[in-house]
Amino acid sequence: MLLVRMKFLQLLSRKPGKLEMLFQIPVCQKQFPYMCLATSACLYSKKKKVNSYDQVDQEKYKNLVYSVTSYKTSAQTPETIFEEDHLLYGPPAKHRPPVKAETKMPKNWVPLINPNKRIPLLNSNSNFPMKIALQKTKMPSVTRILQQTISPQQAFYLERWKERMIQELGKDGFAEYTKNLFLQGELFHAALESIFLPEDMATKEQREDVAISGYLSSVQHVLKDIGEVKALESAVQHETLQYLGLVDCVAKYRGQLCVIDWKTSEKPKPSLKNTFDNPLQVAAYIGAINHDANYDFQVSCGLIVVAYKNGSPAHPHFMDPDLCSQYWNKWLLRLEEYMDRN
């Protein structure tokens, strides 16, 4: 045992950054209780007096030392912190098995598709897309609800990322960086809007913006599959569930009517799973449109298009009605959580 510990200390002195890394306090200390090297030091001093190594659970501490020496901060996740914690302190007193998300159902379930909506036989066959302005109401918005009910795990990774970025860029540098990202997203949206609007309605100053030309070429192959644009940047509200949002675009994608969300991204997002809460956002908009009397149609599909700055082909993630229903249930749970808290 002594040998193992000495080896451990040697290792620490060999790798100068290691000790600091071990003591680095994570952001969400409450949610992810942290192991502390003091445990080991404390044991050591005790052991000096008692001198009874035989009583020590050799296997347990061998594992502990191994876990301490083999983990790096970059590999730290809520799971690994839990694991280390478990190794040190044993199972938590009040341990409940995690509830499976798919078995959890919202208390107040409302269908995604509105069974009572009457669709006119002859749709208002107007050439230009709908654009309803936001009303001033007390209703919470989709993004606000999603932001305020983010999972502890997502919050942990986001906060960690933010801290690292600030360390690298400084507070002002990081603010500048975020501002730029937002601006690109906004410019990209504006450019798409003028592409979809009939020529006479589009803004005259259609100057080729260098900042977003990459995103636009990234999305070219998807644009070919888009038609019959029915709404652009239009406000939607769910009349029974009482939330609102601003829908990017409602149009047909390969013949199917979709709520479309255009995203700009620095990292590739080749799968829907990479888009975090975006599918919930889309499902929320679909439900809202279907329960909003301003719209004389219903939508049952979604599309998330992830565009890239360097112009490489965007990833279109199509959400069929079944997938939309699954995310609709997840959204209802988040909405419920928000409403319970507010």
Add this chain to the structure above:
DNA sequence: GGATCCTTCTTCTTCTTC
């Protein structure tokens, strides 16, 4: 005209080797 709102983004395990 100023303040507020909705969005706009950001996360995701690693490596021991030719």
